[in-house]
Amino acid sequence: MKREHDDGRGIAPGDDGFAIAPMSEHTIGPFFPQNFFRAGDNDLRRRTPDAAPSARGQAITLHGLVLRQGGTPCVNMVLEAWQPDAAGRFDHPADPEAHLADPDFLGWGRAWTDAEGRYSFITLMPGGYDDRAPHINLAIMGAGLMRTARTTVFFPGDHAADPVMQAVPPAARPRLVARPDGEHRFRFDVILHGDAATETPFFQD
Amino acid sequence: MDLRFAPWPAGIEPAVPIEGYPNTFTHTPAAPPVIRPLTRTERTAPRSLHLKLPCGDENLAVMGPGRMAQGQLIHIAGRVLDEDGRGIAHAVVELWQANAGGRYRHPIDTRDAPLDPNFVGNGRVLTDAHGHYAFFTIKPGAYPVPVPATWWRPPHVHFSVLGPATLSRLVTQMYFPGDPLNGYDRILQSVPDAAARDRLVARMLPPVEAGPGWLGFHHDIVLRGRLATPVLP
Ligand SMILES: [Fe+3]
Numbered sequence: 001m002k003r004e005h006d007d008g009r010g011i012a013p014g015d016d017g018f019a020i021a022p023m024s025e026h027t028i029g030p031f032f033p034q035n036f037f038r039a040g041d042n043d044l045r046r047r048t049p050d051a052a053p054s055a056r057g058q059a060i061t062l063h064g065l066v067l068r069q070g071g072t073p074c075v076n077m078v079l080e081a082w083q084p085d086a087a088g089r090f091d092h093p094a095d096p097e098a099h100l101a102d103p104d105f106l107g108w109g110r111a112w113t114d115a116e117g118r119y120s121f122i123t124l125m126p127g128g129y130d131d132r133a134p135h136i137n138l139a140i141m142g143a144g145l146m147r148t149a150r151t152t153v154f155f156p157g158d159h160a161a162d163p164v165m166q167a168v169p170p171a172a173r174p175r176l177v178a179r180p181d182g183e184h185r186f187r188f189d190v191i192l193h194g195d196a197a198t199e200t201p202f203f204q205d
Numbered sequence: 206m207d208l209r210f211a212p213w214p215a216g217i218e219p220a221v222p223i224e225g226y227p228n229t230f231t232h233t234p235a236a237p238p239v240i241r242p243l244t245r246t247e248r249t250a251p252r253s254l255h256l257k258l259p260c261g262d263e264n265l266a267v268m269g270p271g272r273m274a275q276g277q278l279i280h281i282a283g284r285v286l287d288e289d290g291r292g293i294a295h296a297v298v299e300l301w302q303a304n305a306g307g308r309y310r311h312p313i314d315t316r317d318a319p320l321d322p323n324f325v326g327n328g329r330v331l332t333d334a335h336g337h338y339a340f341f342t343i344k345p346g347a348y349p350v351p352v353p354a355t356w357w358r359p360p361h362v363h364f365s366v367l368g369p370a371t372l373s374r375l376v377t378q379m380y381f382p383g384d385p386l387n388g389y390d391r392i393l394q395s396v397p398d399a400a401a402r403d404r405l406v407a408r409m410l411p412p413v414e415a416g417p418g419w420l421g422f423h424h425d426i427v428l429r430g431r432l433a434t435p436v437l438p
Contacts, residue, residue: 033327069231108251144228204238
């Protein structure tokens, strides 16, 4: 089957006919432009940098460190967060209740680590949906990381039945739970590379 | 099996850690990644992300009247596609690169190569309804990587693409055809499959097609997630 924009390269038979293989991931490197960041990018409650933050839920701060082997902080790591709104809905066609989603809440944000390896996000406490416990998905990119590292942050409470949590070996599950750190503040350190007892569990993407 | 995010085909993802690139030993997770079920959070992404990340800086080469960046003026254009070759509408495409002397305008890049007052080196655009994107820029210079086993990065352009699902989020790099450094680059050569490496190299347009003034390159970017892109009406 010839595709309209087939330029003759990279076409290989796939499971269900002819498909193009995806591109290789590469590191984001040390020089991701600082002027790509704007104030408020790490605030998931805002649809635009100037919009008022959504107040339909409990505002929380999620913060922590990104660490590499030896517990050394990583500077200039880029983190992206994605979550449903406070009622567990997405403004997205894949959500059957998209029409009820919070119209002011974006659910996405980007942060980067400072000289001490710290990041922070401001958001609303996510709601659960179906069998998913409240959670925030994180993508971590940086120099030395050829592939984006993906993990999921859970909150203290009932996440035992969450299917993603259940995919994680039991001993590692507590490492996916943010710990309370002041009023409406949660701490979640990302340990990119550590021993079997400390490394953050990451997921195949 | 859900084909929306089938496993990566063999040989496409870089083999890590990379000999001679020390940070890949200290940053790459030691444990194999956990295989999880894909739920709504993984299959979705924000719509209208361009409101949060303003788009439209497509000309990196011209800062203003009479303020042209130094270097070979080039035009990079192509499409952001899904695995079925369908254009991905309204994907956010971020591009950044070194100047013609191989230096980034970034506080961390302290190498003593000159900065170009007329070149910042990054831009962000939104793909159109058929997935097309385009940038005007200059050909970046090569630069050395300051590690014990020094190697030179060939001229390359960094791409960050935010598409229809957070799982199809792609960070990659584009190379230039025929550069003798391509074969020595530890990053490009970490991709095991030769065809996958080849697809990271842009195609130069015949000069007569590119038109006067700018050397043209064509580069398509394929994201994962075959069924995650709605078929265009
Ligand atoms: Fe680079």
